[in-house]
Amino acid sequence: MSWIFGIISQNLTLGTIKILANIHAQPIHKIETSNIYIATGGIKQTCQFGSFPNSSGWIVVGSGIKREASRIRFLSPTDWQTILADSQIKLPDLDGHFVAVKWQPQQIKFFTDQIGLRTIYFAETDNGIAFSTRLDWIAHLLGTCQIDFETFGAHWLTFNQISSDSLIKGIKRLGPGGITLCTPTLIKMENTPWQPSTISAEKKPEELEESLKTLIQPAIEKNYTLSLALSGGLDSRVLLSLLLAEPQQSFALHTFSHSSDPDVIIAKRIARDNNLAQLYFNEPIPKPADCLTILKEYIGQTGAGETASAFLKLRYYPIVHSQNKFIIDGGFGEIWRRQYLNRLLRRGKKALKSGNPHLIYHYLTRHRASIFNEAVVRIMQKGIEKQIESLWQTMPQIKEIGEENFLDLMAIRTRFPNSGCYEQARMDCEVLNYMPYAQPSFLQQLFETPIQLRRNGKLFHQIILKHYPSLAKYPLVKNNTTYPFYFSTIPAWIWTKFKAKLGLSFFDPSVIEFLSVMKEFIQDIVNSNEIKNYSAYDYPAIKSLVEQFYAGKKELANEVDWWLTFELWRRAINAN
Numbered sequence: 219m220s221w222i223f224g225i226i227s228q229n230l231t232l233g234t235i236k237i238l239a240n241i242h243a244q245p246i247h248k249i250e251t252s253n254i255y256i257a258t259g260g261i262k263q264t265c266q267f268g269s270f271p272n273s274s275g276w277i278v279v280g281s282g283i284k285r286e287a288s289r290i291r292f293l294s295p296t297d298w299q300t301i302l303a304d305s306q307i308k309l310p311d312l313d314g315h316f317v318a319v320k321w322q323p324q325q326i327k328f329f330t331d332q333i334g335l336r337t338i339y340f341a342e343t344d345n346g347i348a349f350s351t352r353l354d355w356i357a358h359l360l361g362t363c364q365i366d367f368e369t370f371g372a373h374w375l376t377f378n379q380i381s382s383d384s385l386i387k388g389i390k391r392l393g394p395g396g397i398t399l400c401t402p403t404l405i406k407m408e409n410t411p412w413q414p415s416t417i418s419a420e421k422k423p424e425e426l427e428e429s430l431k432t433l434i435q436p437a438i439e440k441n442y443t444l445s446l447a448l449s450g451g452l453d454s455r456v457l458l459s460l461l462l463a464e465p466q467q468s469f470a471l472h473t474f475s476h477s478s479d480p481d482v483i484i485a486k487r488i489a490r491d492n493n494l495a496q497l498y499f500n501e502p503i504p505k506p507a508d509c510l511t512i513l514k515e516y517i518g519q520t521g522a523g524e525t526a527s528a529f530l531k532l533r534y535y536p537i538v539h540s541q542n543k544f545i546i547d548g549g550f551g552e553i554w555r556r557q558y559l560n561r562l563l564r565r566g567k568k569a570l571k572s573g574n575p576h577l578i579y580h581y582l583t584r585h586r587a588s589i590f591n592e593a594v595v596r597i598m599q600k601g602i603e604k605q606i607e608s609l610w611q612t613m614p615q616i617k618e619i620g621e622e623n624f625l626d627l628m629a630i631r632t633r634f635p636n637s638g639c640y641e642q643a644r645m646d647c648e649v650l651n652y653m654p655y656a657q658p659s660f661l662q663q664l665f666e667t668p669i670q671l672r673r674n675g676k677l678f679h680q681i682i683l684k685h686y687p688s689l690a691k692y693p694l695v696k697n698n699t700t701y702p703f704y705f706s707t708i709p710a711w712i713w714t715k716f717k718a719k720l721g722l723s724f725f726d727p728s729v730i731e732f733l734s735v736m737k738e739f740i741q742d743i744v745n746s747n748e749i750k751n752y753s754a755y756d757y758p759a760i761k762s763l764v765e766q767f768y769a770g771k772k773e774l775a776n777e778v779d780w781w782l783t784f785e786l787w788r789r790a791i792n793a794n
Contacts, residue, residue, distance in 0.1 A: 220260030220279035220646040222319060222338065223355055226326055227253050227346030228402040234345045241355050249275065253346075253402060254321055260647040261539065266295045268302075273323050276302040279351060280316030280336045280646050285659060289435040310395075313657040315642050317351055317392075326400045332658040333412050334382065334394030334635025335642045340405050341389045347400050351643060354518035357386055357791035364388075365793050367590075367754065371598025372605050373522070374590075374784075376582040379636035380605035382409060385521065386791060394635050411612050411631050412658065414665040417619050421666040427460075427681055429663055433654035434460055435467055438544050442650070444469040445497070445543035450484030450695030453551025456678045457654065459686035462492065471496040472538055472545070474531045476726050480695045488692055497541070499534040503728070503735050510739065517783060518790035519644040523637065525779040526786060527732045532641070535648035545651035550638065554655060554664060555675040556622060557707070558629035563621060570621065573610050575603035582606075587763070587780035591756040622669050630661060674706035699723035729775045733767070733782075740764060740782060749785070 223242040225234060230253050238255060245257040247267045258265055258277050269275035282293035290313070293301075301307065302320050307329065309318070315335035320327045328338055328349070339356050340349045350356040357363045364387045373379040382393030392398050395410035434457055438444065446461065448454050448471045461469050471494050473485040482498070489496035504512065516529045524532075538545065552558055562570050562581040569577035579602050590598070609632065616624045634656060645651050654660065664672070671677040682689050693700035694710070699722060701713040717723055733740065743749055744764045750757050760781055767774040 220258070220264040220643075221351045221355075222256065222258045222277060222279055222317060223350040223352065224249075224254065224256035225343070225346045225348045226400050226402050227255075229253070230255060230346070238348075238359065241358050242350075242352075247277070249277075249321065251323060253324070254326065256319070256321065256326075261649070263650050264646040266298055268295055268299045270303060275321055277319040277321075278302075278316055280331070280642075281314045281650075281652060282312050282316050282318075282331075283314035283436075283652065283657065284312065285432060286437075288432055289437055290433055291437045311659075313659050314652070315646070315656075324401060328392060328396070328398040328400070330392050330394060330396040332395050333630060333656065333661070334396070335639050335656065336646075337382075337396075337635065337639050337643075338392050338398070339384060339389050340392070340398065340400065340407075342405070346402050347405055349400065352519065353384070353386065353389065353391075353521060354790045356389060357793075360388060361792065362794045363792050365754070365788070365791075366601075367594055367597045368601030368604065371601040372582075373636070374586060375584070375595075375598055376579070376602060377584050377637070378523075378633050380602065380609055380632050382635055386793070394631070412627075412661075413614075414627070414662050416662075417623055417665045419666070419668040421663055421668075423671065423677060423680055426663060426667060426677065427684075429660060430456075430654060430681075431460055431464070433657060433660060434546060435464065436544070436546075436652070438650075442542045442544045445472050445538060445545050446470070447545060447547045448473055448485040448488065448496070449481040449548075450693070450700065451481070451548065451551075452555065452675050452678050452694055453548035453655065455488075455689055455692075455694075456551070456681050457546065457548055458488070459682045459689055462689075463685040469546075470494070470543065472498070472534075472543070474499050474534055476500060476724075476728055478724060479726060480698065480700050480724050484692055484695055484700070488689065492688075497538065497543075499537070501533075503530065503732055506735055506739055509732075509736060513786055514790060516644070517786045520640045522783050522787040523640045524783075525729075525776070526783045527729045527779050530728050530732060532644075535645060535651075539649040543649070545645075545649055547651060547653045548655065549653040550634065550656045551678075553626055553629055553661075554672060555678060555707075556626070556669070556673045558633060559625040560707075563625055567621070570625075571616060575606035575610070578606050579603055587777040587784075589756060589760050589763070589777075589781045589784065590754055594754045620669070622672075623665060626664065674708075676706075679704070697723060698725070729779055730772055733775055733778055736782070737768060740778070741768070743785065752788075 235255050242257050243259055245259040246265050247258050249256040265279050267277045278298050284291050309329055316331050317336045317338045318329040338351050339353050341356050341360055348356055348359055366387045369383045370385050384391040393409035394412055397408055399406040461467055471489050473482055475482050513526055566581035690703045694703055696710055697714045699714050699717045701710045763777055767778045
């Protein structure tokens with residue numbers, strides 16, 4: 219990630235600076251005063267900084283975005299200099315994903331973007347108050363840490379974490395729309411959950427199309443080319459249809475994954491048929507030692523949010539960046555198709571209306587791996603219910619905004635900062651990138667759009683058929699199989715389920731191949747005292763899981779992958 223790491227102290231010593239410098243990577247920029255040390259790095263395009271009079275200055279990691287007429291512009295150092303020079307800093311109208319820092323001799327202020335796609339952590343130490351955009355680094359600074367299983371419960375047992383709290387005890391996290399004031403002895407934090415300014419149903423499809431067009435036409439440096447992450451899904455195809463309809467917009471495509479993945483097959487067909495330049499990557503799995511080196515960094519940054527094997531698809535951004543590509547991604551397009559939290563809407567409507575955390579929890583569950591003992595699972599479940607209860611206290615009344623608007627707002631407040639933030643921060647260190655669907659200005663328009671246009675991808679289908687109808691001849695991809703373009707949500711779900719039962723869905727062999735490469739390492743650690751003695755684990759269950767997988771039960775690959783992910787993350791943060 220483009221990162222920040224530092225400390226504010228009453229008496230900053232060279233010894234403290236040396237400790238921090240031994241943890242963080244090579245910086246692009248450093249600030250050292252009598253009581254402040256800040257290092258920042260990554261790639262220069264997502265790591266900006268400047269100075270003010272009277273020994274003060276600023277740093278921004280990530281990207282700020284401003285709408286201007288018919289296109290968007292990424293904020294330059296001059297823009298940030300002007301914004302952060304103001305004594306009353308205001309960032310509510312900015313799109314983008316970023317952490318901004320303004321430092322003065324005796325205090326530092328921190329700001330996060332509206333929906334929390336970037337975040338920063340704080341911890342009180344013997345030498346002062348430390349802060350970092352990387353949780354693993356600040357955990358390493360503290361020494362041995364403890365996972366807060368009440369907070370971690372939702373991170374593991376549901377789709378994603380619900381609160382914006384830190385996963386580690388003794389470390390605080392700044393949430394969406396957050397401001398933190400730090401002095402050598404004080405941390406004062408406040409978050410502002412994102413809220414649409416109005417909720418109506420007045421937007422016409424044409425207005426939304428024009429707004430989305432603005433977001434896919436960024437003003438970028440002449441030596442860069444926009445590169446669309448194309449899959450077989452609907453969200454990236456909408457962006458492609460608009461790009462193809464604007465001949466003045468130069469762009470390319472890129473696709474990662476196994477060659478037999480239907481996402482890859484469909485994306486390649488579209489690129490070939492439309493004479494579009496496309497980068498495709500699917501390199502061999504590295505050797506075990508190289509995997510461990512990569513995973514130490516990858517999992518340290520992604521916080522056990524994705525499996526260890528996911529790095530196989532996500533390791534190519536530096537190559538894309540080296541070719542001067544600026545990535546545009548269809549991430550979070552699901553929210554425009556009313557795809558989030560539908561289990562709670564369709565099956566748990568009574569629970570939803572009741573607001574009862576115990577009932578609601580059951581409609582948010584996601585199985586990863588059964589690796590924790592019963593006592594820890596109870597703590598995790600209790601924590602989930604607390605997070606749901608706290609969330610409900612900040613949400614508008616369902617009867618005021620309607621069930622589907624309520625669920626979409628819930629998704630924005632929980633999924634964006636807790637699912638998207640980890641990979642967003644990692645990507646910012648490797649490549650220029652942004653997601654049009656995840657911009658607050660466009661999310662505002664979501665709540666001004668008739669719900670019937672949002673359901674079943676109706677609006678997205680209309681955009682494709684209007685702007686580049688030939689893209690409708692290609693099937694769409696869902697759950698590792700294809701379905702006809704014109705199917706709505708329910709028929710698509712039935713179709714893909716039926717194909718899966720017939721064995722017609724794609725199974726990615728990369729996970730099994732990866733676990734085979736890592737076999738010796740996994741079998742060594744599962745028999746180690748470090749695993750046997752970790753009090754949170756259900757050790758017999760883990761040992762049985764690993765033994766059964768390597769004895770031939772390949773259907774357990776996903777659970778082994780998730781356990782390995784957690785174990786490597788636990789080591790990355792030094793959790794006892």
